[in-house]
Amino acid sequence: MSLIITDxxxxxxxxxxxxxxxxxxxxxxxxxxxxxxxxxxxxHFDAPQCQQVCPVDCIPLDLNRMETEEQLMAKYEKLIAVG
Known part of the structure; x- marks a missing residue:
């Protein structure tokens, strides 16, 4: 799943x-x-970098966008192919 930034x-x-x-x-x-x-x-990395640097811990998983590790990897491969 992707991440989301909260209020x-x-x-x-x-x-x-x-x-x-x-x-x-x-x-x-x-x-x-x-x-x-x-x-x-x-x-790219073992953990989401935005979550690692966020000082207020406001970047949780977006529970409305469930994706498996395989789906995330496929999305990554598509993104790097497009440039």
Whole structure:
């Protein structure tokens, strides 16, 4: 599943540059995550980098977007093929 940024986000700007898939962007009021680009860092790292650097722990799994490890890897492979 992809990750989601909750309303607890303080717009500290540390998560966005850590995302290897460029899935994090500034939304209207807080940072947001494009679920079509989020692979939970599968293919890049052992753990989601945005979660690792978030000072307020506001980036949980998006329970509305269930994906297996295999689906996340397929999404990663598609993203790197497109460039």
């Amino acid at each position: 607890e986000c303080i717009n500290c700007d540390v998560c966005e540059p850590e995302c290897p898939n460029e899935a994090i962007y500034q939304g209207d009021s807080i940072y947001e995550i494009d679920p079509d680009r989020c692979t939970e860092c599968v293919g």
